[in-house]
Every structure is written in C-alpha cells, then in structure tokens.
Amino acid sequence: MVDKEILLEVKDLKVHFPIEKGLLIKKNIGSIRAVDGVSFSLRQGESLGLVGESGCGKSTTIMAISRLERITSGQVLFEGQDLSLMKEQELIRARQNFQIIFQDPYSSLDPRMRALDIVSEPLRIFAKKGIITLDDASIEKKALSLLDRCGLSSTFADRYPHEFSGGQRQRIGIARSLSLGPKLILADEPVSALDVSIQSQILNLLKDLQDEFNLTFLFIAHDLAVVEYFCSRVAVMYLGNIVETASSKTLYEHPLHPYTKALLSAVPIPDPIAGKNRKRTILKGDVPSPSQVRPGCPFADRCPQAMEICTKKRPPLVEISNQHEVACFLYHDQEVL
C-alpha cells in the first residue's frame, strides 16, 4: 500500500497560533493561520525547495513536520507513519531519521559547548536513552570524522562557537544534523545568514553530503537562485498555502501562477541593461494578515489577473502538466471547477 519511494508525505497540514487577549485570564480571540492546508510529498533522494517571502509559513512548516511546533490538523507521514500522532517515546526514536539544519548559525549552537560536544550531543542523548549502542570513545570518533567531513579538522574540535566564523558555525550545525544518520534533512534557510561567497561553499558541501549519505532534502529559501541550484523540485508558498509546484527547470522557464511570475520577475539580474529592459510584475499592496479568515484564493486581492471566482472559492492544487501543479483558476479547466 505504502509507496516505498515516498519518504515524506504531508497532507493538509495546518498550524494555527491562537491570538490571546487579557491580563490574567487569557481569552482566545482568533488565530494566526501560519500554515493553512499544505500538502506535498518527497521522494527518496529528492530535494524539494520551499520558497516564498518572509512570513509565508515556510519555517513553520518545517517546525511542524519535526513536531517542534504544535500541529493544528493534518497528517505528516514519514515512511508511512504519522508523526503527528506519535507519542513522546515513539517520536524520539523517529527523530533519528529526520534532522534540522537551522537558519541562524549564531543562535543554533550553545555558546558554552565545544564544537565536538555539539556534534556528539545527539549521539550521547540517544546512547543514554539506550536507542543506539555506542561507547564514549566511538561517539567522539564519529563526531570528529563528521566534523572533518564537513570541513573542520580536529584542531577545531575543542573550540567554542564564538571562535568560528558564520560559515564554520554552519558547518558545525550540518555535522550535528548528520550525526544520527538521518534520511531526511529539513534545511531551514541554511545559507541565508551567510556571505554570498560562503553560501556556495556550504551549498556544495550539502550537495556532496546528499550524494554520500543518500539524503533527502526539504530545503527552505527565499533566494530563488539558491533553490534553482540546489533543488530538483520547487514549491512556492504564499500566506500559508502552496500555490505552485514544479520541477525547478519548468518553474523557472514556465511559471504559471501569477504570484510565481511576480516572484521570478523580482530576481535581480546582474546586468543593468538587461535589468532595465525586462518586464517586471510589481504587486500592489501588502501581504494580508494571516489572522483573517478568507474564503477565496489567498492571493486574490493582489493578483493582477484576479477574476470574480477568486474571492469566493479557494482554488485547489491541480496537476496541469507532468509534475506541474498550480492552485489558480486561470489554468483550471471548466470540468475541474
């Protein structure tokens, strides 16, 4: 029944944060719909990019998948098992298989721990719980080899995070995420806090590691160039919804959703003449508040091609051509409606 190829399947994931009011007695007066019905699936060995502007729910999606954020509703199927229903003990065991690379290399490492301790910590926790059997010496050996694989020689092992640069810190974070031998890496904007020259080094490292350890990536970014380089497939998010998914080649060459088009037209071109002459889609207004309940398409009031139906009904994500899905009425045939 379960498709062996599919590693992670997210079905109608919703994460709503309650808005509370009141000094002593808190009253629930609404909710922020950070993630509002996201569905996608990830095949073994694939890397899916999740793009969208700040606040569209990309990071929350990852945090919810890893159960660091409470899931309001929906299913997160990892190898066919629903993470959202797992009890604490079961979940801890499952955590070996999916690890996070965090966005900010400055706050993701404990300033009081040495690089070696940071990388070996997951192993020590799992060894203490009896889930893996490794003695201290082999834990240290493994951590050292991981650091080395991520480009930090053993001379760095005894140093503290503040002695490293941003790129080196991110390497420590990557080594930590690999220590338990995960199948899936949830990368939460792993390069957006880094210098452009360092970004490419880290991206290349991640690509090499993907081949070497047979990793599957869910890769968040707001830099479209980074995603194009790293990911085979891209999902575009807007206001807690996925509006379009396609292979990165298709998406960049033939974007369908008006939001994707606007997003792509905003990518800076490093050639002033070409940059001046291209056609840009400039969106009017701001992203609406995710606390409003809206019946129609989330993009309807900013969309240059909005139709009457767009404010009334939410367009479902429909496959238009091979592996190319879009949630927009412009491309839906009448029978779909």
Added chain:
Amino acid sequence: MKTPRLLRNGIAVAGLVLILLYVFISVISFFWLPFDPLAMDAKQILQSPSFSTGHVFGTDEFGRDILSRIMKGTSVSFIISISATSLGAVIGIFMGVWAGYLGGKADNIIMRFADILFSFPSLLLAIFIMAILGEHTYNVVLAIGIVYIPQFARISRGAIIALKGNEFIRAAKSNGAGRSYILVHHLLPNITAPLIVQISLSLSTAILLESALSFLGLGVQPPNPSWGNMLSSARKVMMFAPWTAVYPGLAIVLLVLGFNLLGDGLRDMLDPRLRNVR
C-alpha cells in the same frame, strides 16, 4: 592543565586572597583571641589603638577589645551572609527557572508572588520578618534569605526566557533531549554569568543588611559581637573615639570587596567568550 584557570585571573585571585584571610581569621577566632570579646574592663574604657596595652585596635565604651570582637564577629557575618545567600539563591533560582521555562500560569503565579515581595524596600522587608520571627541569628538568615528570593527569581526567569528562544534549544529538542536534559545541559550553564554576579552582590549586601539589622537592634543581640552592632554602639562615641567605628567598618568593606572581586573573576572565567580576553 598548568595553573588552574582561576589563579590566572588577577581580579579573582585578589578577591580569593581577601576571603581566605577572613576564613583564616574566623577559624582562629574559635581557638584563640587576644582578649575575651565579652569581658568588660572599667579601667580600659575607650583606649586608643596601641601595641603597648595589647589593644591593637583600641577598646570600646565598655573596655572590650575591638580586635577580639571583630574576630569573633567574622564567623557570625560569614555564616549569615553565606547561608542567607544560599537560601535566597536556591529558592529564587528554582522559582525563576521554573517560571521562565514553563511560562503560562505557573509563571504568572510565581512572579506575582515575587512582585509582592519586591514591592517592599529590602531593609523594611527584613525588619518586618525579624519583627514577626523574633530576634535570633537564625532568623536574620531567614529574613535576609527571603529578601533575596525575588531578586534571584527575577534574574533567572529573565535569563531563561531570553535563552529559550535560541535555536540551539530547538536543536536539542529535535535531537531527542527532554525537558530536564535541556534545563541542566543548556539552560543552567548559560545563565551562570548573571547569577554569579548576583550571588557575589548578595553575599556582600547580606553583610550590610545584617549590619543594618544589628545596628537597629534586630540582628545579633548584644553582648555578642557582630560588625553591625559594633558600629551601632560606636555611634555614640565615634566623634572622640573614631577607632570604635573605623575598624568594624573596614572589616565590612574589605569582605564586601573580596566577594565582589571573586564574583567578577568567576564570571569571566566561566564564560568561554571572555575567558581568553585577559
């Protein structure tokens, strides 16, 4: 490891030396004192400091030897400041960490309780508690300890809340760490810096508070000597016999200084970011 890291830090060493000096004095005071600190001598009233009479720091208005009384008072001040600070720190840190980590209702209840304690000036609160409990050395410890609880609670809560949002806490969670593991391995080590500063300040203000309480007649009861009640009784005669106030005052100042220096040094030492600066 060559020399322990603490000994390479000049400030900490100076503080440590001062404190050890006092420890030494208080230990000696149990076995030997130049004079009986309680013995009055009508012929020796308000003698100025001199080596020939043997009263190196002079005598007070009852002819008691001031050096002996300061030495006897050292252990009292020490015990009070260390036990009161430990009491306040243990309860306060426990409350603050709990409130900060759990948040929500527990946080609200604990911190409102701390706010109530905080709304009284600390000396006034200590006087209240002493008035309720009665005058006894143990009650001085209890009173000062209670005064400290909200201070420690507030500092540790704030530090925990600031830390909680860091991604390394999430990272630990995603690596299977439980609540208590995160608390012990990630949160507590990272809040030591503000706490050590607070502990060293508390140790020294405890001595000052004890002195103030004794000065007001609520702390250590005469004829037993404490630095505070020595200062208090010196008030009447200090205009023409200044040594009665200067030496106990100096004893307080130097111990307070010692605690502060050691606290500063310890903070620098425990923080890897500040460790190699010096």
